[in-house]
Amino acid sequence: MNLKGRDFLKLLDFTAEEIFYLVDLAAKLKEKKKKGVPMDSLRGKNVALIFEKTSTRTRCSFEVAAHDLGMGTTYLDPSASQIGKKESIADTARVLSGMFEGIEYRGYGQEIVEELAEYASVPVWNGLTNEFHPTQMLADLLTIQEHFGRIRGIRLAYMGDARYNMGNSLMVACARTGMHFTACTSQKYFPDPVLVEQCREIAAAAGGSITLTEDALAGTKGADVVYTDVWVSMGEPKEIWEERIRELSPYRVDRGIMENAGEGAVFMHCLPAFHDLKTETGAQIEKSFGIREMEVTDEVFESSQSLVFQEAENRMHTIKAVMLATLAGED
Ligand code: CP
Ligand code: NVA
Secondary structure (H helix, E strand, C coil): CCCCCCCECCHHHCCHHHHHHHHHHHHHHHHHHHHCCCCCCCCCCEEEEEECCCCCHHHHHHHHHHHHCCCEEEEECHHHCCECCCECHHHHHHHHHCCCCEEEEECCCHHHHHHHHHHCCCCEEECCCCCCCHHHHHHHHHHHHHHHCCCCCCEEEEECCCCCHHHHHHHHHHHHHCCEEEEECCHHHCCCHHHHHHHHHHHHHHCCEEEEECCHHHHHCCCCEEEECCCCCCCCCHHHHHHHHHHHHHHCECHHHHHHHCCCCEEEECCCCCCCCCCHHHHHHHHHHCCCCCCECHHHHCCCCECHHHHHHHHHHHHHHHHHHHHCCCC
């Protein structure tokens, strides 16, 4: 397996074997890190980290992973660079390619990161767009593999806004790896029909399946993984909260949903999550709409079935695998 020079823009661009390779490489790197084995084989290289949206996990993962590999990092936020305002994506790509060995981009439309990759002569990694969040997928697959000892055949139910980056990406990840994906939400929030059809074909060949249902209990019955995400994503207007709360509240992950899924089921969430009142937004929502929890109850979030912090740590190990594989082509 040699991924040297490849971009990492969406999971659709990768075969199941390539995805499993990256997950296994991340597992090896995680073990090495725990044992304190040095892994700075990319010493002398530098990566640019462009963030047009905020981040805790993705930024920290790229920075820590790059530093562990011996690389330098430069963080660019939209207010501190010329990107988009005074300089096009195509020009930015060519400027950064002359100074850095790799470029991470988090922002809005998928077409932006695709354009960046087209013009860059170094690997480009997608740190989240409106449509896809591929590095999150590798962390989720590693977490599932660690917990269940396998990925193929696992049944994953996704609740909430399934037509945005997380719903799309999980559907693709499940299809590619032979998992069973169920989008369990109101019809309005089902993923794009064209992507659903594409994923159904991929899933059929890989031994998985794609199901869409509005029935929260039927959709989560017997699920191994119950997954959700925020109801309003970065870049969406705050006026949309009222509508989302009304339409997605029937799909909140609570104790009833987890019991319906079954004893061995786990809860996953890409984070950040609104499960209590300890955030500005959470407090504001309670004041405006009188609800204390949103996509997941605090009880489920804090339960022993919740894998969210293991999942968050795995962001770093999997992002390290992506950088190592695409920059060095080897472990
Ligand atoms: N899950 C995730 O991408 O988190 P951040 O927004 O903190 O990077
Ligand atoms: N759907 C969320 C994911 C955050 C990691 C967002 O785009 O804000």
